[in-house]
Amino acid sequence: MRKYIIKRLLLSLVILFFVAFIIYALMRSLPTSYLETIARQKSMQPGSKTFEEWMEQLSATYGMDKGIIGGFFEWLGKFMTGNFGDSWFYTVPVFEKFKSVVWLSFIMGLISFVLELIIAIPLGIIAATKQYSKADYAISVFALAGISLPTFFFASLLKLVFCVKLGWFDLFGLMGRNYEQLDSVGKFFDKAHHLVLPITTLVVISVGSLMRYCRTNMLEVLNADYIRTARAKGLDERKVIYHHAFRNTLIPLVTMIGGSLPGLFSGALITETLYSIPGIGHTSYQAMVAGDIPFSMFYLVFMAILTLLGNLISDILYAVVDPRVRIA
């Protein structure tokens, strides 16, 4: 087991190296960047240097004057020592900005993930146990509709109904207009109030696939021989489903949940942007659109690490939860 984990970790490092290199090469070879925008602005000012001279100076200042490979290894060296550079767009160290926004995204992600589980697992099991019933069809269509719903369209609909027509929520942002006048409890509830719609969006958009996953797995288990045996023994149907079948459904579920945990840190790029919630997703969206290389690099590599970590966790959990699985 330990050998397997070590092997996987080493492999992940190699993959990460290449991923980082590809991303770095891509970011560097884009013909326009934040630097050019700044250089253009500066060269517009009366009596200023030419655009080329500004570009040269800024490239040297920001360490962009080296080639892609040289620049990459310099970046990698700094990254390894925990020096993630300064964000150009936010003009603060990348990690500082990251630290200040990531927890909001994590809390948002965690709440919606828990809600998804609470909704998806029971519904998935009901749909599987009552296969081909009306409930099954309703749940399946609901799940598929959730998967097919474009985030931005659903968010716009929610805004129209709850913000414009009913006036229950604000259209944008995390804090209300009178946030500064509130006491700490009031501040907490104000923020929570502003998070209701983003979390609803997240839950509805992603609950569908989880529900289908539950249903498929439950169906697979229900078709297994030991369930037939349990029924043949004359066990109560409830006991068959909630005692024998459900426990076995938990195996793939736990694996999947474990694998999704790192992803909670990655933030919801689109949803946060739609609601202007200053989480990691929205923050990096702005940085990326502005061509802020240090911040984008950090965010993309961070996402890649989360993906690798998620895969690793789910593979390990698979072996831990299910004693039948032995990994070499």
Added chain:
Amino acid sequence: MSEDKEKKVNDAQDSQQFDLNDDRRVKVLSPGALVAKRFFRNRMAVVGLVILVAMFIFSFIGGLISPYSQDQLFYRTDMQSKEYASVKENTDFRYVNAPNQEFGSILQAQVFLAIQKQAETFTYKSVNYTLTKEGDDFYSIAQGGTTLGLAFKDIVSEAEKGITVSYDDQFAILKAYSNKQNEIEYKGSKYTIDEDGGVFKDGKEFGYVSPYIVNAAMNDVFLTREFKEELVEAVTNNGAEFKFVGEDGVEYSYDLKLNPASNVWSVLQEKETKVYDTYSFPSKTHWLGTDRNGMDMLTRLMYGGRVSLVIGFIVEAISTVLGVIMGGISGYFGKWVDNLIMRIVDIFYCIPSMPIIIILGAAMDAMRVDPTIRMVYLMLILGFLGWPGIARMVRGQILSLREQEFMTATEATGLSVSRRIFKHLVPNVIPQLIVSVTMGLGGTIITEATLSFLGLGVKFPFASWGNIINDVNDTFVLTNYWFIWIPAGVCLLTTVLAFNLVGDGLRDAFDPRMKR
């Protein structure tokens, strides 16, 4: 001919009537027909298929039927208040220089100071100037006996087009007007000024004097004296409206508005103007209204569907071809080739695709890539980021297929490797491929729409369902114009849902063991 054929068939049936092979006793369906039968038995999948067919007809044929084209602009006439003229009571000195004399702005300022001090002479840069008071608020400036120019407040205007008021005319008229004289003779001409400020030169109507400046907003409009006088009267009465009967006998009405900061009255005229028919509500001519640019929404929706569907198909085609080739090679050869390709797949899996596409979209924005080329790039990028999933699936299938007997048979018959992979292995993966492509289409369409929504995908003048909804970013549109974004969203939702339903149905039909 047909009779012959029938006879032959009957003969064949007759001759086979007596052999009771198993395949003669039961009705035989080809595997394809079985799949179709199972598919059509699934009600939800059929609903999905119907929706898809409807969407295809809507987007591809609808665009041809629609009487409008995708970027046709519509106009409406609108009453708009436009500035017609402006009126201001002149309280500042105005200056004019005598012919062939220098009377610069610095000197003008010195003159103004001297007037304030009521001095008769002043010195500037050790040159002495004399200031003569010719009348009320009317001065002439001279240096060493030659007149340099005049400073005055009342304005002399010509009575009609074509008359030019010379310096001498101006001097004579102002001199008389500021001294409240009715007549003056100057340089051989006789000027008469009546009570209203009208000026006659040698008995002919020449111009008029007034302390108000009236300017037309447009260069080609000449304001008659009557108009100006009535306007001035209305302004002095602080009226909000002004009516004037023109030479053609038509009464025009104008709104008067005072700008307190500059003390200028603007005269606004309601005029019929042709404007873009933006955000008009659904009507008989435009079933879904018009959009921000004054284009027919329903037509845009049809063309948008075309773009969204075509992009979805091309992207899926690119990633499927790439995925099948890579997956096929990887699964067939195994060993280090497999290892290498699978690590590449791992790397691609790890690259966060949405952020990468956003970054590339923003870069294309900055480069001002042409919208058509941009669409091609978008398809290439999405296709190139989508292949690893398909490669992984194909490889997994081929790994198990290549161990089966029919592969040993192909090896024994000495078929070439590429033939073995692409003629014998890949066709066996086609069912799974069709399912994953159908499901993938929905996802691709959503990705494209999301990008277009963020303004980083398909760009104007092309429509796509995503960039139609983009208008919602304007909160006013979100609140007031549902017909702009809800139809596009519904189209998007139903299409993607239909793709998913059909994909589900196909999967169940291809592989009944996997049924739900």
